[in-house]
Amino acid sequence: MQRIGVFVCWCGSNIAATVDVQRVAEELKKEPGVVFSADYQYMCSESGQNLIKDAIKEHALTGVVICSCSPRMHENTFRKAAASVGLNPYMVEIANIREQCSWIHKDKATGTEKAIILGRAAIAKVHLNAPLIAGESPVTKRALVIGGGIAGIQTALDIAEAGFEVDIVEKSPTIGGKMAQLDKTFPTLDCSACILTPKMVEAAQQEKIKIYSYSEIDEVKGFVGNFSVKIRRKARYVKEDICTGCGLCTEKCPQKKVPNEFNMGMDNRRAIYIPFAQAVPKVATIDPNYCTMLKTGKCGVCSKICGVKAIDYTQQDEIVEAKYGAIVVATGFNPISPAKFDEFAYSQSPDVVTSLEYERLMNAAGPTNGTLLRPSDGKHPHTIVFVQCVGSRCDGAEKGKPYCSKVCCMYTAKHAMLTREKYPDTDVYVFYIDVRTPGKNFDEFYRRAVEEYNVHYIKGMVGKVVPENGKLKVQAADLLSNEQLHIDADMVVLATAVEPDPSARSLATKLTASMDTNDFFTEAHPKLRPVESPTAGVFLSGMCQGPKDIPETVSQASAAAAKVIGLLVKDKLVGNPCVAHSDELLCNGCSSCEKVCPYGAITYSDKEFRMPDRTTALRRVAAVNPAVCQGCGACTVACPSGAMDLFGFSNNQIMAEVDAICK
Amino acid sequence: MVFSYYPGCTLKTKAKDLDKYARASAEALGVTLEELPDWQCCGGVYPIAKDEIATKLSSVRALNRSKELGRDLITVCSACHNVIKQVNHDMQTDENIVAKVANYMKLDAPYRGETNVIHYLEMLRDKVGFDTIREKAVNPLKGKKIAAYYGCLLLRPSSVMAFDDPENPTIMEDLITALGAEPVRYSMRNECCGAYTTLEKKEIAQKKSNAVLASAEANGAEMVITACPLCLYNLKKNATEHDVPVKYFTEVLAEALGIA
Numbered sequence: 001m002q003r004i005g006v007f008v009c010w011c012g013s014n015i016a017a018t019v020d021v022q023r024v025a026e027e028l029k030k031e032p033g034v035v036f037s038a039d040y041q042y043m044c045s046e047s048g049q050n051l052i053k054d055a056i057k058e059h060a061l062t063g064v065v066i067c068s069c070s071p072r073m074h075e076n077t078f079r080k081a082a083a084s085v086g087l088n089p090y091m092v093e094i095a096n097i098r099e100q101c102s103w104i105h106k107d108k109a110t111g112t113e114k115a116i117i118l119g120r121a122a123i124a125k126v127h128l129n130a131p132l133i134a135g136e137s138p139v140t141k142r143a144l145v146i147g148g149g150i151a152g153i154q155t156a157l158d159i160a161e162a163g164f165e166v167d168i169v170e171k172s173p174t175i176g177g178k179m180a181q182l183d184k185t186f187p188t189l190d191c192s193a194c195i196l197t198p199k200m201v202e203a204a205q206q207e208k209i210k211i212y213s214y215s216e217i218d219e220v221k222g223f224v225g226n227f228s229v230k231i232r233r234k235a236r237y238v239k240e241d242i243c244t245g246c247g248l249c250t251e252k253c254p255q256k257k258v259p260n261e262f263n264m265g266m267d268n269r270r271a272i273y274i275p276f277a278q279a280v281p282k283v284a285t286i287d288p289n290y291c292t293m294l295k296t297g298k299c300g301v302c303s304k305i306c307g308v309k310a311i312d313y314t315q316q317d318e319i320v321e322a323k324y325g326a327i328v329v330a331t332g333f334n335p336i337s338p339a340k341f342d343e344f345a346y347s348q349s350p351d352v353v354t355s356l357e358y359e360r361l362m363n364a365a366g367p368t369n370g371t372l373l374r375p376s377d378g379k380h381p382h383t384i385v386f387v388q389c390v391g392s393r394c395d396g397a398e399k400g401k402p403y404c405s406k407v408c409c410m411y412t413a414k415h416a417m418l419t420r421e422k423y424p425d426t427d428v429y430v431f432y433i434d435v436r437t438p439g440k441n442f443d444e445f446y447r448r449a450v451e452e453y454n455v456h457y458i459k460g461m462v463g464k465v466v467p468e469n470g471k472l473k474v475q476a477a478d479l480l481s482n483e484q485l486h487i488d489a490d491m492v493v494l495a496t497a498v499e500p501d502p503s504a505r506s507l508a509t510k511l512t513a514s515m516d517t518n519d520f521f522t523e524a525h526p527k528l529r530p531v532e533s534p535t536a537g538v539f540l541s542g543m544c545q546g547p548k549d550i551p552e553t554v555s556q557a558s559a560a561a562a563k564v565i566g567l568l569v570k571d572k573l574v575g576n577p578c579v580a581h582s583d584e585l586l587c588n589g590c591s592s593c594e595k596v597c598p599y600g601a602i603t604y605s606d607k608e609f610r611m612p613d614r615t616t617a618l619r620r621v622a623a624v625n626p627a628v629c630q631g632c633g634a635c636t637v638a639c640p641s642g643a644m645d646l647f648g649f650s651n652n653q654i655m656a657e658v659d660a661i662c663k
Numbered sequence: 664m665v666f667s668y669y670p671g672c673t674l675k676t677k678a679k680d681l682d683k684y685a686r687a688s689a690e691a692l693g694v695t696l697e698e699l700p701d702w703q704c705c706g707g708v709y710p711i712a713k714d715e716i717a718t719k720l721s722s723v724r725a726l727n728r729s730k731e732l733g734r735d736l737i738t739v740c741s742a743c744h745n746v747i748k749q750v751n752h753d754m755q756t757d758e759n760i761v762a763k764v765a766n767y768m769k770l771d772a773p774y775r776g777e778t779n780v781i782h783y784l785e786m787l788r789d790k791v792g793f794d795t796i797r798e799k800a801v802n803p804l805k806g807k808k809i810a811a812y813y814g815c816l817l818l819r820p821s822s823v824m825a826f827d828d829p830e831n832p833t834i835m836e837d838l839i840t841a842l843g844a845e846p847v848r849y850s851m852r853n854e855c856c857g858a859y860t861t862l863e864k865k866e867i868a869q870k871k872s873n874a875v876l877a878s879a880e881a882n883g884a885e886m887v888i889t890a891c892p893l894c895l896y897n898l899k900k901n902a903t904e905h906d907v908p909v910k911y912f913t914e915v916l917a918e919a920l921g922i923a
Contacts, residue, residue: 464850466849466850
């Protein structure tokens with residue numbers, strides 16, 4: 001029989017106002033095995049903890065029940081207190097009489113009765129508790145960063161700075177991400193490339209950082225501290241270590257009609273290309289979808305022209321396998337396609353552009369060398385209409401996104417301001433639902449666009465854009481003056497919503513990391529653990545977790561790096577002992593548990609068993625890797641033969657709790 | 664190809680041309696349109712009130728009869744098509760309406776939207792095919808600049824009508840091309856003509872209809888075609904400042920097929 005102590009917390013008036021704590025303590029004193037019972041104002045306080053410690057010593061307690069707040073709040077506090085006086089921490093049980101009792105009941109009699117029942121359930125469970133000892137596992141002191149945009153670069157730099165090895169895996173031929181495509185950055189209007197490219201170069205030169213460009217993640221196995229990852233290095237048909245990045249091949253390649261993704265398809269590149277001048281690594285890549293040599297076997301111009309013989313048409317994808325202690329997801333975002341919003345005529349006129357396209361049109365390295373020209377006829381536009389919230393804050397989820405994309409208000413203000421600055425002869429309109437400018441110096445920036453640059457900000461949405469006679473006829477509503485507006489525009493710029501990169505979904509499956517309905521990665525806690533994913537050892541950086549601007553992305557990237565460093569400095573990780581285990585004699589090898597396990601913790605193997613009459617038999621049985629198991633219990637429910645059970649939450653313990661509640 | 668055919672009231676009175684040339688063209692294209700026996704008015708306007716049942720019954724009668732005959736139902740008037748298709752959608756999705764209608768009409772088996780409702784234009788595109796029409800157009804309308812006018816009802820609500828892209832439709836332009844003519848794109852082709860405001864506030868209908876034809880003429884249209892009797896009325900009677908001819912699409916179809 002256990003010797004159990006019961007400690008009922010008042011939590012000031014949080015519990016005591018709706019639960020008669022003294023009566024709870026008295027009633028629970030009568031339960032079998034309870035040798036001590038007390039109530040106290042704040043159990044979690046220093047003196048409250050001392051009360052528990054003293055009682056454990058004085059009454060030689062073997063089990064402790066604390067009736068207090070949710071175990072998410074203070075379970076750890078009380079476990080530590082118990083452990084400090086020699087009681088196994090897993091002999092402490094919490095009965096939550098605050099969130100699930102006092103806070104939701106108004107009537108004191110009801111609240112008190114429920115608190116007593118919850119206390120009884122916890123006591124019934126403690127009777128079946130057994131001391132548990134957490135296992136330890138080693139930590140591989142190397143981090144993997146998936147995605148080489150500003151988020152991934154910053155995270156990698158910070159981790160490397162702390163002295164740990166870090167690999168960046170980037171799916172495109174260069175790191176830099178979306179920030180490399182931007183012209184200026186709000187609210188200071190500093191040139192995006194000028195502040196990004198030094199970081200790209202630093203990442204390339206930092207000895208601790210290895211960049212796998214043009215590479216993707218094939219497979220992730222293992223667990224926190226011990227991930228094993230297969231990286232697919234896609235064939236770029238150019239030997240990366242030999243190519244000098246001279247660019248001669250990219251000038252001589254006869255295939256000139258390849259839409260240039262860096263300029264949003266507004267000009268063309270060759271089939272062999274370097275995405276942009278400051279690309280890192282500065283190495284050419286052959287696009288297999290367009291290369292005549294790869295498609296028909298006839299050409300070979302780049303190979304002939306290359307001075308260092310770096311071209312290799314026979315190159316194959318290569319799989320690199322590496323071990324990591326931590327993984328950071330920094331897969332970023334894309335603007336959605338405005339094709340579904342054909343009221344804005346994006347598919348009908350080249351003069352209707354997205355904001356990212358406009359960004360390239362304003363950029364000195366863009367298709368027009370930074371001179372703002374209409375894509376249709378190359379003429380200077382005089383009237384430009386910006387439409388905000390295209391696909392953001394949308395009711396109908398089948399068309400757009402329910403969330404605010406956060407960056408559009410600011411970059412539209414930037415576009416409008418820069419346009420007026422460079423071309424004072426233009427008329428610039430911005431249609432908005434709300435202008436959202438929370439951020440340091442953000443509202444001042446927007447006010448400048450309105451007050452100093454005379455941008456016409458109009459509250460209301462554009463209903464229709466129609467290309468007619470070389471103009472874009474814009475029909476819109478001005479909600480403040482309650483008027484219909486008709487504007488003959490030369491260009492229309494759509495601030496389209498952002499969405500997570502499409503590669504994120506399959507990556508989430510490989511990492512067993514969870515996502516929300518919009519495919520943004522979910523954080524472990526929305527406020528208190530914003531850069532960790534619920535999957536141990538997987539961290540989040542940048543837009544993959546939700547819309548954010550550059551300063552926020554960089555902050556989060558550094559925060560994720562700090563978390564990774566905190567993990568990698570440890571030599572060993574202490575695991576959670578409340579994990580599943582399988583009774584091999586009951587297991588029938590059905591694989592039900594393996595199918596439901598979200599962490600890939602269960603493996604099957606053939607094992608020899610001794611049978612009656614000195615025979616042996618080979619049977620397929622499940623085994624749980626305790627280092628990977630997170631103790632969710634899904635397998636114990638799925639197991640048809642009752643072979644799976646969870647330490648600390650065994651089927652017997654839970655049934656005892658249910659019995660106590662239903663008594 | 665045999666279909667049930669629902670002409671609607673206006674096609675028996677004001678819009679005889681829409682009906683006449685629809686039937687004749689169908690025949691020329693090898694399509695048999697069997698007029699539904701004893702059809703009644705579609706209801707005229709789709710009732711937005713969620714608990715309105717009575718005005719939906721006549722549409723359900725047509726739909727259920729077509730189901731009994733085991734045929735898809737062809738409509739040609741934009742308004743009839745809009746009402747019948749929306750009622751059919753209710754019958755597919757709203758158990759409450761299905762039950763009430765079944766009780767009221769004393770149906771042996773409740774009607775659950777089993778009938779396919781197809782607009783004549785959709786039939787031309789999906790069942791006959793514009794390529795076939797191009798081959799059978801013995802009298803192609805070469806060089807003729809024709810502007811398609813969609814109006815509101817064919818396209819909206821787009822989730823139910825599923826007719827074409829509500830903002831950038833192409834079906835009538837594709838038909839015009841198949842007939843050998845040149846489609847004219849203009850900004851007002853899916854804007855409202857003023858509709859029933861012609862009864863109460865004529866000036867609104869005049870303003871809207873004039874804007875439609877002004878835009879069509881500005882883009883060089885020599886003729887405007889439509890599928891809607893009310894649109895045709897407004898464009899003819901209320902677009903007082905313009906005289907570009909307005910016709911039903913079935914008239915030009917019949918002309919190209921060498922019937923009219």
